[in-house]
Amino acid sequence: MIETLFRDGKAFSVFPYRVIYMPARLTTNKYPVQAGFSVSSRKFPRAVDRNRIKRLGRECYRLQKHQLYEALQADPTQLAVFFIYTDKKIPDFPTLRDKFSVILKRLVKENKMQKSVGKA
Structure with missing residues (x-):
């Protein structure tokens, strides 16, 4: 699944994240989104720092x-998403919260655009 996501998925960046996503048939119908998180071990050699950023x-x-779940409930779509942290410093929570708000709104918008292109 992850190989397919990286090979065939679409991507965009909202600093400090690179977001890769694609519509998918997930193994469970209980949740509409499957998400993964990654932090570079080259930029953060200490595992404690990588784990903090992922947490x-x-x-x-x-x-x-x-927000994303509600948008996906309207049309029974499932989504696979991967978040890659790209900055070189450890973030604070309020900054990341604001960035995730922007990321999730963009995912909703991108998903709606794909639906309208698929219907045409």
Whole structure:
């Protein structure tokens, strides 16, 4: 699934994240989105730093994912998303929360655009 996402998925950047996404048939119908998080070990050699950044990202996503879920409920679509952290410094929570708000709104917009192109 991850190989397909990186090979065939669409991508955009909202600093400090690179977001790769694609519509997918997921193994479960319970959740409309499957998300993954990654932080470069080259930029953050200490695992404790990588884990902190991933934890912050997952928490920001968890608190705001309802926006994306509501948009996907209108049309029974499932989505696979991968968030890659690209900055060189450890972020603070309020900054990431604002960035995830922008990212999720853009995912909703991109998904709507794909639906309208698919119908035409």
